[in-house]
Amino acid sequence: MPKTVLVIDDDRDIREVAKASLELVGGFMVIVAGSGTHGVAVAQEAKPDAIILDLMMPDMDGRQTLSQLRLLPETKSIPVIMLTAKVQANKQELVSEGAAGLLVKPFDPMQLPNQVCVILGWSVSREDVGRNGSAKG
Amino acid sequence: MAPQKADELRSALERVWLNSKPEAMSRVATLIRFAENLRSGTRDEMSRESALLAAHRLSGSLGMFGFNEASSCAAKIEALLGDGRTPDLATMLRLIEHLRMLMEKTPESNGEQERRDS
Numbered sequence A: 001m002p003k004t005v006l007v008i009d010d011d012r013d014i015r016e017v018a019k020a021s022l023e024l025v026g027g028f029m030v031i032v033a034g035s036g037t038h039g040v041a042v043a044q045e046a047k048p049d050a051i052i053l054d055l056m057m058p059d060m061d062g063r064q065t066l067s068q069l070r071l072l073p074e075t076k077s078i079p080v081i082m083l084t085a086k087v088q089a090n091k092q093e094l095v096s097e098g099a100a101g102l103l104v105k106p107f108d109p110m111q112l113p114n115q116v117c118v119i120l121g122w123s124v125s126r127e128d129v130g131r132n133g134s135a136k137g
Numbered sequence B: 001m002a003p004q005k006a007d008e009l010r011s012a013l014e015r016v017w018l019n020s021k022p023e024a025m026s027r028v029a030t031l032i033r034f035a036e037n038l039r040s041g042t043r044d045e046m047s048r049e050s051a052l053l054a055a056h057r058l059s060g061s062l063g064m065f066g067f068n069e070a071s072s073c074a075a076k077i078e079a080l081l082g083d084g085r086t087p088d089l090a091t092m093l094r095l096i097e098h099l100r101m102l103m104e105k106t107p108e109s110n111g112e113q114e115r116r117d118s
Helices: A013-025 A036-046 A061-069 A089-098 A111-120 A124-130 B003-040 B044-066 B068-082 B089-104 B111-117
Strands: A004-008 A028-033 A050-054 A080-085 A103-104
Touching: A004 A013, A004 A036, A013 A028, A013 A111, A013 B003, A013 B044, A028 A036, A028 A089, A036 A050, A036 A061, A050 A111, A061 A080, A080 A111, A080 B044, A089 A103, A103 A111, A103 B003, A103 B044, A111 A124, B003 B089, B068 B089
Parallel strands: A004 A028, A004 A050, A050 A080, A080 A103
Antiparallel strands: none
């Protein structure tokens, strides 16, 4: 059973590229949400194995969304990787707020699944992905 | 990574870029409108905020499609717009024109894509 990753980003390009990368290269199941509010609702319902969350979004931004996710019983233990541009990155602060790690935009779609696995400590290598097309964990 | 997976992803990225390019170019148009306002001396905070968002989106997404230089260029524009001071018009125009030119290339002609393909 492949792991499920929820991508929350208001930028359609980011959602589509992350989905293609994580599915085709990483072998994950990917669901997407275009806002923090929608993302929290989807996370509660789908209980993904991990969430990739954009920091800068209108209305409910990444920090507020992370805070909501950490409060809700259904989502509080799901690891969240923050996605952000270099200029905004403050990894220590975000980790202290409950993030598992940080991905910097623009990311390399060829490398994204591996970066996610490294941050989350999931045991998958690029060779594994190449052989069986799915992530182990 | 298995070559087949890499090829599938490249094809998917090309499809996404083809769909996204018009919107990306409209973001460049937003930057040009801001520069025109700057040239005419019109102080418009909404125009600046729109331009800042456009630059942010471009810097965050272009690199995914192999346009690394364009992404860096957009990041410079974002930094200029985000520092609170009135940006230098000549610098802004030069960067926007450079960005526009870089985005007219196909991802395959972009240095990063070539590196990946090699």
